[in-house]
Amino acid sequence: MKPPAAAAEFLKQNGWNNARISPVAGDASFRRYFRVQDGDRKAILMDAPPPHEDPKPFIAIAEYLTGSGFAAPEILARNLDQGLVLLEDFGDQRMREHLDVHPEDEDAIYRRVIHLLRELHQAPPAALPAYDEAQYLREVNLLTEYYCPAQQLDVDTEGFETIWRRILAPVIAAQNPPVTVMRDYHAENIMLLDDGRMGLLDFQDALMGHPAYDLVSMLQDARRDVADDLEENMLAYYLADHDEKAAEIFRSHYAILGAQRNTKIIGIFTRLCVRDGKERYLDFLPRMWRLLEKDLRHPALAPIAGWFDDNIPDEVRNRPISVTKAAP
Template identity: 60%
Template sequence: MSELPPGCPEGLTDFLDRAGWRAAEIDTIPGDASFRRYFRVRDGDRKAMLMHAPPPHEDPQPFLDVAGWLTSHGLRAPGIFSSEAEAGWVLLEDFGDDRMRDWLDVNPGGETGAYAAAIDALVELRTMPPGPFSPYDLATYQRETALLTEWYAPAAGLDVDVAGYETAWFAVLGPLIERQQPGVTVLRDYHAENIMLLPGGQQGLIDFQDALVGHPAYDVVSLLQDARREVSPELERAMLDRYIAATDAGPDFEADYARLGAQRNAKIVGIFTRLYKRDGKPRYLEMIPRVWEAMERDLAHPALAPVAAWFDANIPRALREAGGGTIS
């Protein structure tokens, strides 16, 4: 084994030895918003990704469970070479470097085709029975929307009506719960940074460990109202039309898309604020204005009237139009 990069977690070489990769060379890959760390592993002609998801902050077992389910249903999750979930180690297939977002930065003319393929994957996912995962229930939706009042509001210096916020979301989200039965597998973080473009036109899926069973509109929103990459309203409309045309979406689908768009965007504003305030990661602040912009479009839908009224009463429109204002 070559010299290890600085800061490698204890036990890394022992795990690779047990996995049969004793002589591998190891390179660190920049991390994401979690406690997980990734390493690229090479041993001759073999290559793999090493994920360290250390307890108690992380548990790789859900990733392994969802990967197995996706693979068994014909979707392209990474293959698993070896794992020791109790210690946080997973050695998995290396999907390469062509993330959809990075590829589009170099190949902007391929945007429509790439998004169409991503939408078609969600159409395919909708034809499958829901996986054996927990439900995306009203309590979970409410807990996520609360991140905005818990983290963003105080950081922006706002004294808001928390009880009224909860009541407004209950009124807005309640109607869609029955419509998401029996539900579909919701990957929850399905966007251009978590889709890998593979040889032969396949799209590889990553970062799906938080999958739940919920509403089919959720992942469509996640893809088309992407906090990390600009998706024009025109492309959003075209891809939403593509999904609706390919499925029996139902008359309430667009209203539920707006409901879940606002719900997800409120959650993201809270999460990105928390990443800055609690975890010292200021780079997420620059993404918040894009999230507010998408949320304003969602709030304009009549189905969001109670939540829109709360925002008008508690977060000045000028502040929202300025991307949420200054967070300190």
């Protein structure tokens, strides 16, 4: 992975003209990341090339988070026309890899990330668009737009959307007042910093929405198995200050948003394969179906569970996607 052509001049203009540049792991988007090192100084270069990417939302949320007392990367330099942003380097100690090596730390670290969410939800939300019905529906419709064609399924798309409108209504009503929802809050986006804080990454798609969304994103992680008892213990920890009735309602919304998110991710991971050629994302689909099926067992989701049973039976869910026959 080579740095963008404009990187050398951008770094020179900002005092890093002798720096070495090396690639670091990226994400599922068009963004790319490079480590920049000049002696003892280190930084991360984000390449967010227009028109595919716009770094302004990332910068705005980073500044909101740091202004609210949370650990987001400091913005060291920017050139928005070129899509180049120089960021504080949070190192390589990700929550995911740390727990792979130190599973005995799992309970303590998950408690910390849930506590961080509780603090974020008590802070005034960022000035962002709402996570509204239209956005929720666009996301769940990725299943019928990509996964179902990839499995050669003719499904009831109108009924699918109608049911989701009804199920999501109480969740949307409860988003008042809203909280900041980072939308990709999981173990691969949490950095364990040397000063003991938890560094936050990949929040550029943040919206104002329901507090259960980031909670379910962490506890029903698309990329890491989270045991049922750990999920329950952390959910109970988050709800420690809720009375019984409020906790029951929240758990219902948690299941709904879990099903919404997991439905969306099945669609996204299929799209990454059939549209972008990233077949490795199909490896996550068995986990996503397990998570979705767990959420669908909640009584609040009975109508959409019935739709899935009628339109995507078990034998299809367990059937590998044939990439050569997938939708374009």
